[in-house]
Amino acid sequence: xxxxxxxxxxxxxxxxxxxxxxxxxxxxxxxxxxxxxxxxxxxxxxxxxxxxxxxxxxxxxxxxxxxxxxxxxxxxxxxxxxxxxxxxxxxxxxxxxxxxxxxxxxxxxxxxxxxxxxxxxxxxxxxxxxxxxxxxxxxxxxxxxxxxxxxxxxxxxxxxxxxxxxxxxxxxxxxxxxxxxxxxxxxxxxxxxxxxxxxxxxxxxxxxxxxxxxxxxxxxxxxxxxxxxxxxxxxxxxxxxxxxxxxxxxxxxxxxxxxxxxxxxxxxxxxxxxxxxxxxxxxxxxxxxxxxxxxxxxxxxxxxxxxxxxxxxxxxxxxxxxxxxxxxxxxxxxxxxxxxxxxxxxxxxxxxxxxxxxxxxxxxxxxxxxxxxxxxxxxxxxxxxxxxxxxxxxxxxxxxxxxxxxxxxxxxxxxxxxxxxxxxxxxxxxxxxxxxxxxxxxxxxxxxxxxxxxxxxxxxxxxxxxxxxxxxxxxxxxxxxxxxxxxxxxxxxxxxxxxxxxxxxxxxxxxxxxxxxxxxxxxxxxxxxxxxxxxxxxxxxxxxxxxxxxxxxxxxxxxxxxxxxxxxxxxxxxxxxxxxxxxxxxxxxxxxxxxxx
Amino acid sequence: xxxxxxxxxxxxxxxxxxxxxxxxxxxxxxxxxxxxxxxxxxxxxxxxxxxxxxxxxxxxxxxxxxxxxxxxxxxxxxxxxxxxxxxxxxxxxxxxxxxxxxxxxxxxxxxxxxx
Numbered sequence: 001x002x003x004x005x006x007x008x009x010x011x012x013x014x015x016x017x018x019x020x021x022x023x024x025x026x027x028x029x030x031x032x033x034x035x036x037x038x039x040x041x042x043x044x045x046x047x048x049x050x051x052x053x054x055x056x057x058x059x060x061x062x063x064x065x066x067x068x069x070x071x072x073x074x075x076x077x078x079x080x081x082x083x084x085x086x087x088x089x090x091x092x093x094x095x096x097x098x099x100x101x102x103x104x105x106x107x108x109x110x111x112x113x114x115x116x117x118x119x120x121x122x123x124x125x126x127x128x129x130x131x132x133x134x135x136x137x138x139x140x141x142x143x144x145x146x147x148x149x150x151x152x153x154x155x156x157x158x159x160x161x162x163x164x165x166x167x168x169x170x171x172x173x174x175x176x177x178x179x180x181x182x183x184x185x186x187x188x189x190x191x192x193x194x195x196x197x198x199x200x201x202x203x204x205x206x207x208x209x210x211x212x213x214x215x216x217x218x219x220x221x222x223x224x225x226x227x228x229x230x231x232x233x234x235x236x237x238x239x240x241x242x243x244x245x246x247x248x249x250x251x252x253x254x255x256x257x258x259x260x261x262x263x264x265x266x267x268x269x270x271x272x273x274x275x276x277x278x279x280x281x282x283x284x285x286x287x288x289x290x291x292x293x294x295x296x297x298x299x300x301x302x303x304x305x306x307x308x309x310x311x312x313x314x315x316x317x318x319x320x321x322x323x324x325x326x327x328x329x330x331x332x333x334x335x336x337x338x339x340x341x342x343x344x345x346x347x348x349x350x351x352x353x354x355x356x357x358x359x360x361x362x363x364x365x366x367x368x369x370x371x372x373x374x375x376x377x378x379x380x381x382x383x384x385x386x387x388x389x390x391x392x393x394x395x396x397x398x399x400x401x402x403x404x405x406x407x408x409x410x411x412x413x414x415x416x417x418x419x420x421x422x423x424x425x426x427x428x429x430x431x432x433x434x435x436x437x438x439x440x441x442x443x444x445x446x447x448x449x450x451x452x453x454x455x456x457x458x459x460x461x462x463x464x465x466x467x468x469x470x471x472x473x474x475x476x477x478x479x480x481x482x483x484x485x486x487x488x489x490x491x492x493x494x495x496x497x498x499x500x501x502x503x504x505x506x507x508x509x510x511x512x513x514x515x516x517x518x519x520x521x522x523x524x525x526x527x528x529x530x531x532x533x534x535x536x537x538x539x540x541x542x543x544x545x546x547x548x549x550x551x552x553x554x555x556x557x558x559x560x561x562x563x564x565x566x567x568x569x570x571x572x573x574x575x576x577x578x579x580x581x582x583x584x585x586x587x588x589x590x591x592x593x594x595x596x597x
Numbered sequence: 598x599x600x601x602x603x604x605x606x607x608x609x610x611x612x613x614x615x616x617x618x619x620x621x622x623x624x625x626x627x628x629x630x631x632x633x634x635x636x637x638x639x640x641x642x643x644x645x646x647x648x649x650x651x652x653x654x655x656x657x658x659x660x661x662x663x664x665x666x667x668x669x670x671x672x673x674x675x676x677x678x679x680x681x682x683x684x685x686x687x688x689x690x691x692x693x694x695x696x697x698x699x700x701x702x703x704x705x706x707x708x709x710x711x712x
Contacts, residue, residue: 005654005666007621040654042617062624062665085643086635086668125621131598135607136614137622144604258600265604 006041006083007061008032011124013048013210014203014242016055020072021045024056027075041083044133047123047211050365051111054094059106059124066106067092097361097383110380111362116343118351119167119327120367123211128246131253134214140259142333143218146225147267152182155226159329162337163349167204168194168285168322169400169426170502171348171415174329177319180309181227184317189229191220192313192320194290195236195243198282199398200449202429204353205323207365209236209243212327213250217260217273219326222333224271227319232273235290237280247275282399282453285427286501287312287320289455300457301501322427324353344370348414352425358395358432359386368413375409378432389434393517397426399446399453400506402513403439422513424506438535439518440525444472446510454504461504464495468511477538480526489515534596537581541597546571548593555585555594616658623665631662632685633706634669636693639678646680652699653682653706662706682706 010016010025028043049057054068058078065088067078074092081087093102094109106112117123126133134140146155160175181189193216197205209216220232236244251273254260262270276294283289284299291313293299312318328350332340341349348370354377357363361383368377374394378384385391393403402423404411411417415425433442447469456462471488474480492508492515499505515522524532531539544555544564549571556564556572563579566572574585586594601607623630633653637646650668657664669683682702685691696702 005620005650007617040651061621062627063667064624064627084647084668085640086637086646086670132610132614133618135611136618138611140607141611144607148604253598256598256600258602259607265607266602 005062008041008043008078008083009046009059009061009124010043011047011049011055011057012045012128013052013055013123013207014240015048015052016057017242019056021056021070024058024070024072024075027072028058028079031075031079035079035084037079037083041079044127045129046125047128048120048207048365049106049124050115050120050207050367051106051109051362052364053362054364057124063088064105064107066094066104066109068094110383111364111366114372114376114381115367116351116369117367118331118340118343119208119324119353120211120365121331122215123207126212128211128213129249131214131250131257131259134212134250138334139214139330140218142330143221143225143259144265145333146222147265147269152226152228155222155333156182158333158337159226160337162332162340163344163347164325164328164332164340165348165415166321167324167328167352167427169397169424171425174321174325177309177321178223178226180307181229181317181319184310186317188231188314188316189227190313190316190318191223191227191229191232192287192290192294192308192318193220193232193234193236193326194285194287194320194322195234195240196278196281196285196290197237197240197323197427198280198285198453199427199429201357201431202355202398202427204355204365204428206240206243208323208327208353209240210246213243213247214254215330216247216323216326217250217254219329220273221260221264221271222329223319223321223326225269227317229317229319230270230272232271233276233294233313234273235276235278235284235294238277239280244275244277251275281455282449283455283501283503286503289501290320291318298455300455301503303500324428345412345414345417347416352413352428354428354430356382356430356432358430359389359434359437360384360432361386370414371412373410373412374404377413377430378409382432385432385434389436391432392435392437393433393439393442393514395423395431395433395442395446395510396429397424397506397509398429399449400424400503400509401426401429402509403433403442403517404513405517422516423509436533436535438476438531438533439514439521440472440476440531441533441535443511443514444469444476447472447507450503450507454507458498458500458504460495460499461501461507464491464499465504465507467491468495468508472511475522475525476531476536478525478529478536482523482526484526485515485519485522540581541576542574542579542581542583542586543595543597544572544574545593545595548591550591550593552591554588554590558584558588560584619663620665623663627665629687630665631687632665632667632691634667634683634691635680635702636669636671636683637680638671642678642680649680649682649696649699649702653702656703656706664706 058067164174165171289299289301308318551569
């Protein structure tokens with residue numbers, strides 16, 4: 001059998017596809033044919049490489065050359081110069097922003113150097129629509145090993161000993177969860193994969209499903225064997241069409257090989273998977289709400305107990321794990337629980353995938369060992385703050401998490417440390433903020449999201465969060481008082497104590513953490529009626545510096561409210577009563593004569 | 598696709614698929630493998646270099662030899678129009694061998710790059 005010697009791996013993740021990576025891959029295929037080099041060159045659309053800031057990304061194997069910001073116009077040059085002539089295209093190589101050195105191999109880039117890819121091991125490496133690629137990477141070997149070597153109890157024991165904790169937010173020990181479901185007696189049980197990724201800016205689960213769907217199928221089957229279930233359900237949001245498509249392809253190919261279906265590997269274990277589509281409700285990430293949604297009811301949570309392990313989907317014992325949790329399972333079986341538990345911290349084992357976003361140079365998807373500090377993530381992997389601005393805060397855990405400050409940067413990231421610092425791991429969203437961000441507005445943004453997404457079942461979440469939002473809105477409009485801060489704090493604590501589900505109970509976290517760490521900013525809003533970051537429009541005043549104004553009239557012409565007056569070559573003035581604070585004058589002035597007060 | 602009736606069948610399939618994947622996997626840790634570069638110093642030598650590259654590739658396949666094989670153009674490094682092979686074994690430095698033919702390149706590789 002002849003093997004090709006060069007591979008052109010084109011990122012086929014949603015981010016890069018938005019920049020035509022699917023067309024780039026097609027162009028590569030067509031031109032490889034035209035140049036008659038198909039026998040030595042293969043073009044493969046792979047899952048996300050993670051470095052979304054620099055996409056579309058193309059990687060050439062075997063010399064591991066990493067091309068960034070590739071466009072369709074670059075295809076011919078890459079093929080003729082690199083593949084045929086052996087001359088890398090220097091202008092497309094990644095440039096270190098500090099040293100301006102061109103780096104060819106991704107392993108030498110700061111973005112990848114400190115990463116350890118376990119859950120993302122196959123993303124950016126295999127063709128997610130070809131099960132053979134997955135099998136060639138020891139795919140389904142863990143399932144075969146479990147079915148031929150271990151009893152269900154022994155399999156659960158392996159997962160327990162690995163120390164794997166749920167990556168969806170709660171961090172509950174996975175092995176223990178499996179054990180609860182296995183001990184429930186029933187004629188039918190279910191395995192559910194929670195792919196309802198709802199945190200703003202988070203795309204960890206989507207990327208895993210887009211890049212390595214078979215790992216989830218294999219893990220669900222292993223879970224099914226362990227707890228005694230023969231049916232699996234993936235609850236995925238319909239807004240993830242690419243992930244849905246790749247999952248459908250993977251399920252169909254797994255069935256063809258008999259890796260799903262009856263008598264898998266000739267054993268008496270049968271297992272199959274169905275897909276259920278979510279409509280994008282944040283609350284359906286909560287497992288009881290998710291189950292109701294799958295049953296065709298409104299996506300509302302219920303009080304636990306009974307836990308889904310006892311009474312879940314259709315009233316039957318159900319084990320729910322999220323995508324990233326499942327992605328770790330096959331590797332744990334293959335490499336052993338000791339290997340997995342040797343990575344990470346005392347109480348948080350393995351790695352964690354984060355979607356790094358916000359005011360950071362290297363936006364993208366990263367996977368780091370637990371115990372890596374926030375400073376390493378933000379400054380080394382993330383490349384620091386955009387435009388040389390000053391770091392202000394990092395929001396972890398999505399709307400249920402909190403904002404951490406400079407003083408928390410050296411905290412090793414793990415479930416317990418983040419919780420102790422007033423935030424949480426959540427599912428892995430990490431949004432970095434700089435000096436230009438107003439923390440009151442940030443808290444208001446998350447509250448607005450929660451108000452919009454609250455299922456409305458319990459009063460504290462439905463009404464309490466709306467009241468909180470109104471108070472924050474009032475403060476950002478310069479109408480707040482110091483008493484309001486006390487009120488907000490008390491109401492937040494009441495919501496935490498009384499809301500029905502985990503989402504409601506954690507919803508005031510962004511408010512409480514910003515109140516704790518950025519109280520000065522809140523006080524500036526309520527006492528001085530100013531927004532130190534200059535973000536709250538109602539508290540801003542644009543004023544013209546008469547020393548700098550040259551009377552060019554550019555600002556007056558840009559003003560949509562005709563609030564600026566002044567003769568040509570004379571100092572101009574802004575009528576504050578007419579000003580709508582749109583900032584058009586500020587952006588237009590070439591002489592920095594307009595200040596925000 | 599045919600149904601896999603046993604775990605052993607999966608392992609057999611895995612083995613048969615391993616070839617292409619092996620190159621991708623090796624490229625993740627190049628320093629752990631033998632790396633061979635077919636280097637040429639003039640565009641006139643492309644065809645010759647491509648022929649040698651192909652023969653080394655086939656030689657490696659038939660001999661089940663794990664090598665990371667690439668082509669490399671050394672632009673403007675000297676005025677001679679040459680094709681050479683550069684070989685690097687794990688833990689060692691790159692060694693360069695000027696060659697006249699593919700046979701010569703294969704002999705070097707057969708001797709473990711120590712000719």
